[in-house]
Amino acid sequence: MILGRVIGTVVSTRKDERLTGFKLLVVETLQPGKKTGVEEFVAVDTVGAGVGETVLVVMGSPASRIMTGADVLVPVDAAIVGIVDTVELAGSR
Amino acid sequence: MILGRVIGTVVSTRKDERLTGFKLLVVETLQPGKKTGVEEFVAVDTVGAGVGETVLVVMGSPASRIMTGADVLVPVDAAIVGIVDTVELAGSR
Amino acid sequence: MILGRVIGTVVSTRKDERLTGFKLLVVETLQPGKKTGVEEFVAVDTVGAGVGETVLVVMGSPASRIMTGADVLVPVDAAIVGIVDTVELAGSR
């Protein structure tokens, strides 16, 4: 999974109908031990995340199936699955 | 998913027959908070997108299944699933 | 999908038997609006592509299933699915 920060929102009215009702958030990747914000992508929110929050994002086909299980297919390849309380890195860093 | 801009079209007559009828568009990745246009790739259009429009693109196997559901397999790994109205980034950026 | 140019061929006699009979081509990624040839990888050919041709390549698990459908599994993660006639980029580029 990827650590990220929610930095914005996307509005898209003309879209695949199976995306209707999902919040689309712009996420910037976080690398705690390194420079922040390497990549930006769009994820659907499943846990009520808001702009500015640090989040846990699952990527690829695991994201498309978690939304609905294997049978109903939603065109999603990134889903926010957790809001991060703390990230603790080993002392020596 | 990836934010992108449609920058061109691809014509391919000798292709896998299951791609017949799909519009093939060249998309440039957009990173609103950063430099524009990092990568280019080809996506099939499913929402009537045109050159110059900002779009939402799903990548990987979620793209191949959304076209037809799990049973019929189309050789696609990127599909445009939304035309973006607005991208709002947090004020502090 | 990725736009690429076929730049060579691979010969491998000691290989997974399910790859027998497939032409293995070295492909260089093309980014029409940018520097050519960023990455190189190997793809199986499904449309009769030759060295020097511009091709459309599907990547990841969509490639492995297009070869045979979902039941028979071939160890493939990149397949050439089209020979490109033209790539037209928006005038302003």
Add this chain to the structure above:
Amino acid sequence: MILGRVIGTVVSTRKDERLTGFKLLVVETLQPGKKTGVEEFVAVDTVGAGVGETVLVVMGSPASRIMTGADVLVPVDAAIVGIVDTVELAGSR
């Protein structure tokens, strides 16, 4: 698979319930023959790995299915599947 070093832990109380009970570890990629620590990501632990240990991580949908088999879907795209005893590189390096 990726060689990595566990460099920290993530705590997330508001998360997808199917992640409950899994240890979330921050992993830094290791490239033995090159610069250490190129990327950071989060993986679930399945073998009792701890901070500072060198680990073997499987990525993508293979990670989501190994947790539970194909039927129960867990939103995971990276799983630690081994604790590395030794990495031996060819002498000439």
Add this chain to the structure above:
Amino acid sequence: MILGRVIGTVVSTRKDERLTGFKLLVVETLQPGKKTGVEEFVAVDTVGAGVGETVLVVMGSPASRIMTGADVLVPVDAAIVGIVDTVELAGSR
């Protein structure tokens, strides 16, 4: 697929039991037309490859299923599926 060179071996006694019996090899990516050795990763061997050999590696979920077919799931995302005899690049390179 990726062209690579086997540069080492990994020993991991505390690992997912379904990996037992598989040889774990460190592979360095090869880009014949460009700088050698960009990335390093670990792949299971399925064709008897040894250190120093040039190999063909399938990545992602196609790798996890080729080991055993769709029903038995092995935590693998990279598998060596061929030992390369020759790579011929077009003359003009």
